[in-house]
Amino acid sequence: MIRTYQYRLYPTNAQARALDFLLWQGRNVYNAALEQRIAVYQETGKGITYPQQWGHFRDLRRASPDTLGVLNATSMQQTLRRLDKAFKAFFRRLKAGETPGFPRFKGRYRFNSLEYRYGDGCKLRFDETGRALFYVQNVGxxxxxxxxxxxxDAVIKHVILKRRNRKWYVCLQLELPDPVVNEHPGPMVGIDMGVYHLLALSNDAKIENPRWLRASLANLRVAQRRLSRRQKGSHRRRKAAEQVARLHERIAHQRRDFWHKLTRHLVDTYALIALEDLTLKFMIANPHLALSTHDAGLGEFQQLLAYKAESAGTQVVTVNPAYTSQVCSGCGRVVEKALSVRVHCCPDCDLTLDRDVNAARNVWLVAVESARTGPSGVNVAGCGVRSLRSFPL
Ligand SMILES: [Zn+2]
Structure with missing residues (x-):
């Protein structure tokens, strides 16, 4: 099992300058390597491979100890590999008939991380008082x-040093033994990821967007308006842009914290969680719209849920969301309603409940049904079985 732990670094002013210098040199390597690839292709009509580039830059590194020489050798390799990956992805997409963008030169604010192999130019250490320190070669x-x-029992494998909004972080990628998972004693639940409610559960519980999010988003809109009024290329615009970036980061942190706590609660409570397949859901809702930020947040929710479920022994299943909001979860009749109609009210069986809870119950039904018949393309309108009216929740 691979996990990443991120820690904030607090460099002194001198260390921060040294870290910035490292990034600057890393960016120089990246851009020079990109330039080399373009030049070699123009001269010879052929590409240049990663090993050839490494040979070239290894010599450059030795010849210039004050600039490229400050970079750790393995870390430099990782930067060259990153470019190699960008090219491979470019050609793969080209071959597939897509229109990818050519790998770009990295501007001053676009190169923000360096990768290391743990123990090679970097190391986590604890001093006599138990305080944690992170050693970085040529920084301290x-x-x-x-x-x-x-x-x-964690083994640190891979390290990423990151700068984000002038703050520094270290991400430690760990290898952990696979957890021993016990059988989960909890009940099953279906979840509808809605527009009105953030989440609705098949047992009537509803989870709303936290209020602070709305407040933070209002602050963000003010900051964005300020940014758009400032003159392009000006110092004041740069400052306004930094403030927008900080607010974005703050909202992302708050949202992530909220998702972490919520998904922890869900996997601790339920043995099986059924969700709608998000991509399908929004394709059905509007085939012309890309995922909005709202939906992207739900993607993060799913991701965190899946990874917490793995070690909690909870099973997460996704189901086809077709008809989940229209079909009656009591009798199976299709009750068509516009998005503005918040209550599901069935003329056949008199079932009356929140439309999102009805959808969540349908998600649950589809999950139960597909567990019985195999997962191929079952949706709630096709599943037909209506005997499951009581929910063991
Ligand atoms: Zn009904």
Whole structure:
């Protein structure tokens, strides 16, 4: 099992300058390597491979100890590999008939991370008082906010040093033994990811967007308006842009924190969680719209749920969302209603309940049905079985 733990770094001013310098040199390598690829192709009509590039830059690194030389050798390889990956992805998409963008030169604010192999130019250490320090080659030992301990059996493999909004972070990629999962004693639940309610559960519970999110989004809109009024290329615009970025980051953190707590609660409570397939859901809702930020947030929810479920012994299944909001979860009759109609009211069986809860119950029904018949293309209108009226929740 692979997990990533992220910690905030608190470099001194001198260390921050050294870290910025490292990134600058990393960016120089990336851009020079891109330039080399273009030049070689123009001269010879052939591409240049990663090993050839590494040979070239290894020599450059040795010849210039004050600039490229400050980079750790393995870290430099990782930067060259990143470019190699960008090219491979470009050609793969070209071959597939898509119109990918050519790999771009990285501007000053577009190159923000360096990768390391753990133990090679970087290391986590604890001083006599138990304070955590992160050593980076040619930077020194940087203070770490060690907000949660690494698991005892973790092996650190890969490290990413990251700068985001002028703050520094270290991401440690860990290898952990697969968890021993016990059978989950909890009940099953279906969840509807709605527009009106954030989530509706088949047991009538509804989870709303937290209020702080609305407040933060209002602040963001003000900051964005300020940004758009400032003159392009000006110092004041740069500052306004930084503020917008900080607000975005704050909202992302708040939302992530909220998702973390919510998904923890869900996997601790339920043995099986049925969700709609998000991509299908929004294709059905509006085939012309890309996922909005709202939906992207739901994607993050699904991702966190899946990874927490893995070690909690909870099963997460996705179902085809077709008709889930229209069909009656009591009798199976299709009750068509516009999005503005919030209550499901069935003329056949008199079932009256919140439309999102009705949808969540249908999600649950489809999950039960597809567990019985195999998952191929079952949706609620086709499943036909209506005997499951009581919910063991
Ligand atoms: Zn009904």
């Amino acid at each position: 030992e940087v203070k770490v906010k060690y907000h949660r301990p690494l698991p005892d």
